[in-house]
Structure formats: C-alpha cells, structure tokens
Amino acid sequence: MKQATPAFDGKAFARTLSTAPGVYRMISADDKALYVGKASALRSRVSSYFNATPKSARIMSMLAQTARMEVTVTRTETEALILENELIKSLRPRYNVLLRDDKSYPYVLLTNEEWPRIAMHRGPRSVPGRYFGPYASVGAVRDTLNLVHKLFKLRSCEDSVFANRTRPCLQYQIGRCSGPCVGLVDADAYAESVRRAVLMLEGRSDELTDEVGRAMEAASARLAFEEAARLRDLLGSIRTLQARQYVDGRAADLDVLAVAMQGSAACVMLLAFRDGRNLGTRSFFPRTNGSESAEEVLAAFVSQYYGEHLPPGEIVLDRDIPDRELIEAALSHAGDRRVQLRWNVRGDRAGYLGLARRNAQITLASERTSHAAQLARAQDLQTMLGMDELPERIECFDISHTMGEAAVASCVVFDAEGPVRGQYRRFNIAGIEPGDDYAAMHQALSRRFKRAIAAQGKPAGVLPDILLLDGGAGQVAQARAVLDELDIHSVVLVGVAKGPARRPGDEDLLLPDGRTLHPGADSPALQLVQQVRDEAHRFAITGHRGRRQKARSSSRLEDIPGIGPRRRGNLLRHFGGLGGLKAAGVEEISRVEGINAALAERIYASLHGLEEAGGAPDDGTRSNG
Structure with a gap:
C-alpha cells in the first residue's frame, strides 16, 4: 500500500532524546497536532510508543498518522504538566481528551475597579476582574452573594448608577453595602473588605478568621473600640458559619469527582462544597477522542479543569489516576497551598x-438518549431533503424589529450534537427602509457569506450544509440571490413558513425549486427544524430588545450641541438622572453650573420634542419616538 508520506522512524527519534522531563507533540503530515503528552523522562516515554508491546486501535491509528514529533524539555515534571495543559488548550489535538468550556455556568464576578463591584456573571469572561466558580446553579450564586453582602458590604450596583448617586440606596439602609458611592467608606477600608471577601470566596475561611481575630485584638490594644466591635461582629458571623459546617458534618473546602463511561462517551460529575455549603453538582462531557479509559479521562479533566479554576484543599476521586502525585504537586504549586x-x-x-457516581451514570444515559434522538432527527431531515450526506452544520436566520425600529438579524448554528452557542451571531441592520424584512435578510446574509468567502480555510469560513430562513418564498428568494451572487452552490436552502392554521407542527418547508413540503407534527425532521427556528427567533428577539432598550435609555444630551461630558455629568448629578432632568423646567435647568439660559432652553426643547437638537423649532407636532 502506497504511503502519502515517508514513515516516521520513532525508534531512531527516541534515541536522540534526553532523559529530562518535558512535553512531546505528535504532528501529522499537514502540520496538525495529533497528540500532546508529558513525560518524566522523554526518551523512555517516547520509546514506549514504538516498542513491540500491543497498542490499542486508537494509539495505532495515531502513530500511523504521525509524520514527525517535537519535544520541549522542562526543568521539572510540574512545568511539563503546566505546559501540556497550555498546549492542549491552544492546539486542540485530535487524540487528546479535551474538556469543553463551561461558559453557561454562573460565576461570582468581582470587578477590577477602584471600587470593585460583586455580582453574578454568566457567559464569556470578558469583563475585567476575578471570577469565582463556576457554580452549579443561580441559587448557589445568590446564596454566596447574600453572604458576601452581609459580611463585607460590597456594592452590587451598576457603574452608571454608582457614578450618579447623591444619597445612599436601600442596600446601605439595610446594612448590605458600605455606601462607597457617596463617600461613606474610605478607599483603604473598602479595599480591605474586598480582600477579605476574596479569602472567603477562595474557601480560606480559617485564614480569614485568624486574620480578623488579630485585627480585632490590635484595634482593642490601641483603644479603637468601635473598630474592634465591628471586627468582633464580623468574626462572630464567620465562626457561626463554620460551626454550622461542622454540625452538618461536611468538609469546608472539598470537590468530589466521579466519571461514568459508555464506550468512548464520558460524563464527569463534580460535587462541590465551599465553606461547608453544598454548591450542588455540575456535569461535564469531555471529548474523549476515542479513549475508553476512565482513568485517563479523569486525569485529563483534573489537569485541565483545575488549570483554569482555583482548586480546593481536597479533591476526592472515584478512582486512582495516572500521575496523581505529579498533578497534586502541580496544583499545590499553582494554588499556593x-x-x-x-x-x-x-x-x-x-x-x-456514591452520590456523584449515580448522578454521572444517570446524566450520561440521558445525554446518550438525547444524542440518539438528535441524530435520528438529522437523519430524517437528510432523507426528506434528498441529501447525500448527514448535515453536519445547520444555520438559521431570523429578523426581529418593532414597527421597523432597531432591526436585528440573528444567526444560530447547530451541529450533530445540538446548538453551538459560541458561533451564534447577530447583525444590526441599518440603511434600509424600516420594516423591509426582505432587505434586512439580504443585508444579513450578504454580510455573513461575504465574510465566509474572505475567511476561507479558517473557522469563520465554514459554510452550512443547510440554511434555514424564518419566512416564506420571498426570504428564500433573497437567500438564493445572495448565494448566486457569491457563487455558492453547496448550501441547501429551506424556508420555514407558518401553515394555514399557524400552529406549531403545521409549518410548510419551502425549497428554492418551488416545492413545498408539509411534514406534519410527527415528523422528526420538522421537530429539528422547529428547534433550530425557535432558537433563532429567541436569539433575534433578545438582541432586538437589547438594542431597542439601549437606544431608548441612552442620554439624548449627547446629541445637543454645547453639551460635553462635564456639563452632561453636572446635569445628571444635579437632577439624579435623565428622568429628573426631563421633569425640570427651563429656569431650574439654568441653575446648574455651566448652563446658561439659552442652553437650558435648548436642553428643555430637545428633551420634550419641541425642536431638533441644535436646529430650528418645528410646529410642535413631532413625535417623541
């Protein structure tokens, strides 16, 4: 059998390596990473792949594709483990066990600001600050935030509210905030509260109680009795929490991990306790890439997951894992404890x-059933549309607006396993006649597919197998025109139109050749189409509402000539916001620093629709909208 590339001589390569620790990478003929591994001794580890010992089918397939190998020598095994995790995340090798991200889980966010804000966060971690979690549920996050507000009185308000307060809010009145917005706490004291809150969120409550106890004694020694009393109350609250932990018989800082496998499908279940509070379970479905070893999957999970999240003091596993001592040392070094x-x-x-194992088995069985059902729907859709291969990527576009206002187009993506939320996109529509859905769809599709043409060979250049459009023949015609203009002919177009009764399950599927299919509510193919269409509809409405609200809530002061950042700030602080300003008369507006009578009249007229900002008065009949 003819080989595409010369065979890689692994034995000869291994003889050139040192016995130092390091990381090795197996590379295919097209320069893609096949596998990344760590070694306490590079020569012996790499040699083990090429000796006469029988190998699994997965390893044999990997070796058959290896065209060359690269190594990086490290000083210690711990450095090798850290580098291995970094390379797995960046290269996404085909034969490594890969941990999927967990952006859908909620976190506690402590922002990186002069006066940090603490709040719940879900989604990409793009806001600068520290993220604690992920937590199993929104309820667990709220319980944690409630505790932090009671003990440390950190602010939770948005920056726009914080910057324009003139008196403390209800949170201050009920003892859940120290009032930094109006200067009721100095920066050093607030920063100290933030630092102590971080200790608690990291599960270091023992260290926190020792520190607060010493601070209380120091305050008492220098006769600062009010501060000592405050620290005494804080210490009592923390110790009450700890006492409840020990009564419950739970460890203060503990993660429990169990893995369930069916073939090469895996589920890792995490049961977390922080400060004695049960945060519930979280399930993860790592890509095993053919591995059927539960120990290997669990070891990869521990290395990758705790490479990004601060580990607790104790992690309980349902089985022993390879390199346990090495991973333990690396996590201790990284977590500084x-x-x-x-x-x-x-x-x-x-x-x-036992609880984690049962949850892992049940969750994996449910996931497998769901995956099988998704596959059956995709196969039925393939048959119905007469496609030669199973659709691997489905995209759906939808348009949302309110009487033409703030039009937004959504694009959602589904693959064989369901929604791929990281590839969803929204398009803000501009430059068209308000309410023209056909023009909006044409613009959105043009932007999406022109970008794909420009990014060929990259992830953004991937084309869908099926393109669904929420609409009838007109929308299908717009899509056909865009694809013909760009010379794209591999995409199957399907319009999803409401049937005569306009009931779910009564939809018609419109094809570019003029055919109309009516699969019926019992059709698995239509159920998949409905799922994708409804997700596109939801995503479009969410984007439209956000854009509309932003337009309506933005300060119209920005559009008035003569109003810069300083005067705008003076106005909003004086009246407590845009609502107070709109309720004021011209004379009251003119009393604000930097605002003369003429400018006050212009402000009043603009806010009440009496003239265009900076222009001549109209007849008074223009709508405020």
Missing part, C-alpha cells in the same frame, strides 16, 4: 462519591 487528591476514602466522603 497544599492540594490533596484522594481516592480511597470512607465515611461521609464515600457517601459523596
């Missing part, structure tokens, strides 16, 4: 492991 990986446990921890 001792981290224990334990697997042979008794008592309460054994009970937690």
Whole structure:
C-alpha cells in the first residue's frame, strides 16, 4: 500500500532524546497536532510508543498518522504538566481528551475597579476582574452573594448608577453595602473588605478568621473600640458559619469527582462544597477522542479543569489516576497551598462519591438518549431533503424589529450534537427602509457569506450544509440571490413558513425549486427544524430588545450641541438622572453650573420634542419616538 508520506522512524527519534522531563507533540503530515503528552523522562516515554508491546486501535491509528514529533524539555515534571495543559488548550489535538468550556455556568464576578463591584456573571469572561466558580446553579450564586453582602458590604450596583448617586440606596439602609458611592467608606477600608471577601470566596475561611481575630485584638490594644466591635461582629458571623459546617458534618473546602463511561462517551460529575455549603453538582462531557479509559479521562479533566479554576484543599476521586502525585504537586504549586487528591476514602466522603457516581451514570444515559434522538432527527431531515450526506452544520436566520425600529438579524448554528452557542451571531441592520424584512435578510446574509468567502480555510469560513430562513418564498428568494451572487452552490436552502392554521407542527418547508413540503407534527425532521427556528427567533428577539432598550435609555444630551461630558455629568448629578432632568423646567435647568439660559432652553426643547437638537423649532407636532 502506497504511503502519502515517508514513515516516521520513532525508534531512531527516541534515541536522540534526553532523559529530562518535558512535553512531546505528535504532528501529522499537514502540520496538525495529533497528540500532546508529558513525560518524566522523554526518551523512555517516547520509546514506549514504538516498542513491540500491543497498542490499542486508537494509539495505532495515531502513530500511523504521525509524520514527525517535537519535544520541549522542562526543568521539572510540574512545568511539563503546566505546559501540556497550555498546549492542549491552544492546539486542540485530535487524540487528546479535551474538556469543553463551561461558559453557561454562573460565576461570582468581582470587578477590577477602584471600587470593585460583586455580582453574578454568566457567559464569556470578558469583563475585567476575578471570577469565582463556576457554580452549579443561580441559587448557589445568590446564596454566596447574600453572604458576601452581609459580611463585607460590597456594592452590587451598576457603574452608571454608582457614578450618579447623591444619597445612599436601600442596600446601605439595610446594612448590605458600605455606601462607597457617596463617600461613606474610605478607599483603604473598602479595599480591605474586598480582600477579605476574596479569602472567603477562595474557601480560606480559617485564614480569614485568624486574620480578623488579630485585627480585632490590635484595634482593642490601641483603644479603637468601635473598630474592634465591628471586627468582633464580623468574626462572630464567620465562626457561626463554620460551626454550622461542622454540625452538618461536611468538609469546608472539598470537590468530589466521579466519571461514568459508555464506550468512548464520558460524563464527569463534580460535587462541590465551599465553606461547608453544598454548591450542588455540575456535569461535564469531555471529548474523549476515542479513549475508553476512565482513568485517563479523569486525569485529563483534573489537569485541565483545575488549570483554569482555583482548586480546593481536597479533591476526592472515584478512582486512582495516572500521575496523581505529579498533578497534586502541580496544583499545590499553582494554588499556593497544599492540594490533596484522594481516592480511597470512607465515611461521609464515600457517601459523596456514591452520590456523584449515580448522578454521572444517570446524566450520561440521558445525554446518550438525547444524542440518539438528535441524530435520528438529522437523519430524517437528510432523507426528506434528498441529501447525500448527514448535515453536519445547520444555520438559521431570523429578523426581529418593532414597527421597523432597531432591526436585528440573528444567526444560530447547530451541529450533530445540538446548538453551538459560541458561533451564534447577530447583525444590526441599518440603511434600509424600516420594516423591509426582505432587505434586512439580504443585508444579513450578504454580510455573513461575504465574510465566509474572505475567511476561507479558517473557522469563520465554514459554510452550512443547510440554511434555514424564518419566512416564506420571498426570504428564500433573497437567500438564493445572495448565494448566486457569491457563487455558492453547496448550501441547501429551506424556508420555514407558518401553515394555514399557524400552529406549531403545521409549518410548510419551502425549497428554492418551488416545492413545498408539509411534514406534519410527527415528523422528526420538522421537530429539528422547529428547534433550530425557535432558537433563532429567541436569539433575534433578545438582541432586538437589547438594542431597542439601549437606544431608548441612552442620554439624548449627547446629541445637543454645547453639551460635553462635564456639563452632561453636572446635569445628571444635579437632577439624579435623565428622568429628573426631563421633569425640570427651563429656569431650574439654568441653575446648574455651566448652563446658561439659552442652553437650558435648548436642553428643555430637545428633551420634550419641541425642536431638533441644535436646529430650528418645528410646529410642535413631532413625535417623541
């Protein structure tokens, strides 16, 4: 059999390597990473791939595709583990176990500002600050925030509210905020509260109680009795929390991990306790890339997950894993405290492991059933549309607006496993006649597919197998025109139109050749189309509402000539916001620093629709909208 590339001589390559620790990479003929691994001794680890010992089918397939290997020598095994995790995240090798991201889980966010704000966060971690979590549920996040507000009185308000307060809000009145917005706490004291809150969020409550106790004694020694009393109350609250933990019999800082596998499908279940509070379970479905070893999957999960999240002091595993001591040392070094990986446990921890195992098995079975149903729907859609291959990528476009205002087009993406939310896109529509849905669809599709043509060979250049359009023949015609203009002929177009009864399940599917299909409510293919169409509709409406609200809530002061940032700030501070300003008369507006009578009249007229900003008065009949 003829080989496309010369065979890689692994034995000869391994003889050139040192016995130092490091990381090795297997590379294919097209320069793509196949596998990244770590080694305590590079020569012996790489040699093991090319000896006479029988290998699994997965390893044999990987070796058959290896055209060359690269190595990086490190000083220690710990450095090798860290580098391995970084390379796995950046290269996404085909044969490594890969942990999918968990952006859908909620976090506690502590912003990186002069006066940090603490709040719940979900989605991409784009806001500068520290993220604690992820948590199992929104309820767990709210419980944590409630505790932080009671103990440390950190602000939760948005920056726009914080910057324009003239008196403390209700949160200050009920003792859940220290009032930094109006200067009721100095910067050093607030920063100290932030630092102590971080200790609690990191699960270091023992360290926190020791520190607060010492601070209380120091305040008492220098006769600062009010400060000592405040610290005494804080210490009592923390110790009450700890006492409740020990009564409940739970460890203060603990993660429990169990893995379930069916073939090469895996589910890792995480049961988390922080400061004695049960944060619930979270399920992860790593891409095993053919691996059927539960130990290998669990080891990869521990390395990758805790490479991005601060590990607790103790992690209980449902089985021993390869390189346990090495991973334990690396996590301890990264977290700057001792981290224990334990697997042979008794008592309460054994009970937690049993709970995690059962949840992992049930969740994996449910996921497998759901995946099988998704596959059956995709196969039925393939048959109905007469496609030669199973559709691997489906995109759906929808338009949302309110009487032409703030039009937004959505694009959602589904693959064989369901929605791919990281590839969703929204398009703000501009430069068309308000309410012209055909022009809006044409603009959105042109922008999407022109970008794909320009990005050929990159992820953004991937084309869908099926393009769904929420609309009838007119929308299909717009899509056909765009694709013909760009010389794209591999995409199957389908318009999704409401049937005569306009009931779910009564939809008609319109094809570019003029055919109309009416699959009926029991059709698995239509159920998949409905799922994708409804997700596009939801995503479009969410984007439209956000754009409309932003337009309506933005300060119209920005459009008035003569109003710069300083005068705008003076006006909003004086009246407590745009609502107070709109309720004021011309004379009251003119009393604000920097605002003369003529400018006050212009402001009043603009806010009440009596003239165009900076222009001549109209007849008084123009709508405020």
